[in-house]
Structures are given as structure tokens and as C-alpha cells.
Amino acid sequence: MSKSNQRKSRIVDKTFKYIGLAFTVFALLVLAVLITDILIKGLTRINWSFFTNLPSRHAANSGILTALAGMLSLLFFTILIAIPIGILAGVYLQEYGTNNKFAKFIEINIANLAGVPSVIYGILGLTIFVRLFGLGNSLLAGAFTLALLILPIIIVATREAIRAVPGTLREASYGMGATKWQTTRRVVIPSALGGILTGIILSISRAVGETAPLLVIGALVYVPFIPEGPNDQFTTLPIQIFNWVSRPQAAFITNAAAGIIILLLITFILNGIAIYIRSKWYKNIKY
Template sequence: MNRKHLISPKSQDKLFKIFAALCTGLVLLTLLVLLIDIGIKGIQRINWSFFTNLPSRHPEESGIYTALAGMVGLLFFTVIIALPIGILSGIYLQEYGKRNKLAKFIEINISNLAGVPSVIYGILGLQLFVRTAGFGNSILSGALTLALLIMPVIIVSTREAIKAVPDSLREASFGLGATKWQTVRRVVLPASFGGILTGIILSTSRAIGETAPLIVVGALAYVPFVPEGPMDQYTSLPIQIFNWTSRPQQGFVVNAAAGIIVLLLFTFILNGTAIYLRNRWYKKTAI
């Protein structure tokens, strides 16, 4: 008997499901252990002073005020730079761009850029924005670098969401006398809004936790002031956590765990709000 037929297809399917379930369970168990360990260490440090204090060489007096303010400012400028360019690029490539070899070449490269390691974007941002443009180690340099990092994800998700809109909706709009732009603005974009928002969620969440490109473009580990404009120096919560983990004192390890909890909560709140808006939009369009 051939060895291929020793195990039936149903048994193979069952074995694969068991193997996949075991792998998933192992990953979730590891994640749960890490979260519990971080929670036990960091929850004792979270209080009002932790959010309002400046960084200090004394762990019990150190806080995340400047890091949190820098992260919010960095995320704000990243979003206002990346979202319009990314969404408009996706619309153009899908609805207006010609289907030729050049367009296919651009599509492949955009998809590849979405998987490039973040430190490469940091090196690119260092040369383009810090040195050539002369922005220095400012919030604007960090925001432009992170915008380059998340833009391919936004473009790809926008294209896929628009591509999923049935052609019948476009044809019905054209049949009623609408122009191309009217069809895109009033029919295609509302129908694809949920998918576009999903891409924005994923890209923004990635930008929040990035550390490597910010280190390369010159984000500081210690900033004793809150940045007031895009050209000010800054730090970010991931940078602050990275700095605390490199300290030998146990108190800074506790601070790092508390900072991780805050960063996770910030990410969960942001994602939860976006998912709520997306589901609400789906229900609205379904009605």
C-alpha cells in the first residue's frame, strides 16, 4: 500500500486542526504569562504622579509626562501626514490609474514596502529629513519617518477595500449620470469606508509602538520639557520604556512594566474606538 494512503484525508485534516490549535494555545499562553508578569510588576507603580512627573534618575520619582505628550504629538502629525496621502494614493491607483506594466510594478513595490523592517525607514528618515531637509531630531522628522512607515499599509488596505466594492454600484451611478469623481466620492468611498478604517487601525497601532526608527532619527531618551511645536525635540513612550529597561535598578524595571501597561491601554482604547466606529458604519450602511 502506498504511504500516501496510510492516513485518510479526514485524519490529516483532524491532525492539522489539532496541531494548529496547540500552536495557537502555546502562543496565547506565552502572551498571557507575559501580560500577567507585566501586570503584577507594573500595576503597583501606576498612580497620578506617574502620569504627571518628569523623567528622573530616581525611579520612584520618575514619570511619563513628557514621553506621553511626545507620543501624542508624534502620532497626531503622523496621522495628518500619512492618511490623506495614503488614502488618495489608493484611490488613484485603483480608480484612475492605468492598468499597464508600470502600474503593476508600482503595486508590487508598494506591497513589498509594507513588509520592510522599520529600522530601514529610520535610516531613510535620518538621511532625508534629519540631514538633507535640516529638520534635526524634531517631532516633524519622527512624524515624517513614521508616515513613510505606515503609508504602504494604508495604500494597500485602501485599494483592497475599494476593489471589494461591486462594479454594479459603479455602473448604477454612471447610469444615473454621475461623473467619475461623484461616483467615487458618493458611492465607492462610503461602501469601502469600513475596510479603509481597518487599514488605518492597523497602521496607527504599528506607529504607536515603533522604537527602532525613532532611535535612528534621534528621538531622545531624556527630555525634561513638553514639546510645544513640530520642530521641538521629543521623546516617546516606547523610547522611555526602552531606556528604563536598560537601567540596572529594579525600580526602573517596575517603571518600564507600568509604561508597557499604559502603552497597551492606549493601543486598546484607540483600536476599540476605531472598531466601534467601523461596526457602527457597517450597521448604518446595512440599514
């Protein structure tokens, strides 16, 4: 009796393992098919002029210079806005406001914000930054909107990283006579920096692919110049791809595939940096 039971459990155990394996392989296969398809369609289109040309009605002469420049400047301002706010909010919630109702209220709202669809941020950005603040469809308006979008990710990552700092470190610091601010600044944040940076980079790699909120705030499609300041109009790579995909000529679809490869590459690089920082940081720190 018990022997057959044992055999049964062992079979269940094995089956579960193989089912799990099958699903993992399936997910990876889908990804592989997608990537191969894009590579086959777009790889031959990538050459130097693809990076240096302006948008054009001729698919073969059309390039991503302004879209890439627009995207990088947009990310620059987004980071500039989101990092201080995100880190400070995370530090406050984790180090100072753990026990008051106000902080709990904020915490719930941040969790909710993380789940809001990105278009909604676009509508918010349109009303507040574009119209109310009168920023128009400028880089700054786009950066503020994207900053709002990635704030919850940075805040949550900051909190997680700070939570991982052992309490004994703090107590040691207090024991030496340090104030709370000194402890936070010199002990807690430096030890948590690895986790915080990882969170920031992951949030950037999310912002890279966003199209919907930018379209809502009025980002343009045909922009034949590189933005020269925060008040300039802009376009980004995902918008360029979106436009190419909807064109009737097949050659534009090839362009879109090439654009997607570049976008994927940027995301991979960002994620790679995040993983590198994480592993390096945790190797160096010994509590």
C-alpha cells in the first residue's frame, strides 16, 4: 500500500517537473521565433546611413537619427526628474514613515499607480504638463510624463534595497553617536545603492519602449531635426516604428523591423548593465 503511494507521488513529482519544463520551453520558443523573424526581416537594412538619415518618404533613405536623438534626450530629462523624487520618496517611506497612517496611505497609492495603464499617464500629462503648465508638446512635457510613469518602479526598488540593509548597521551607526540623517546618508543609502541603481535602470528600460503616453501628449512623427533644448519638439524610436508599420509599402515594414532590432538592443544593454551592477555590488559588500 505505502509502496504504491510512494510510486504515485514520484510520478506526480516527475510529471510536474516536465510540465514546468514544457511551458518554459514554449515561452522561450515564442521569444526565439519573434526575434528570429525580426532579425531576418530587418538585419540587412541596418547600415550606417540608417543611423544618420532623417525621416523620408523613400523607405530606403529613411533613417532614425532624429528618433534616436529624441529618445535619448527624452530619457536624459526623465532620469533627471525621476531619480531625486523617486529615491527621496523611497527613503522617506522606508526610513521615516514606517509607522504613520499618511505613509501607509501613500504606499497603497504607489502600488496602485504601478498598475495604471500608460495611456492614462499620457492623458494626465496632456492636461497638466502640456496644457496647464503650457509646456506644449516639448521634450520637457514628455519627460515629466514618463517620469511619473517610472516613479513607482524607482520608489519600490529603493524601498526594497533599503529594507535589505541589516538593522545592525544602523544600530552601529547610532551607537557611534550619528544622527538619523547621518546614518541614512552615510550608511543606509551607500549600502543600498546597488539595488537602487538596478531599479533605476530597469525603470529606464521600461520607459524606452513607451509610445502610447507620448502619442497622447502630442509627440510628433516627422521631426527633421535633433532636439537642441528641453523646449524642443521631438519624436522617439517607438513612434517612428509605429508609423512605419502602418505604411502601405513593404519596404517600410523592413525599416520597422530594423528599428525594432535597435530598440531591442538598447533594452538588452540596459538590462545587462542592471544585472552587472547587481552582481558586482553584492560581491563587494560583506555584512
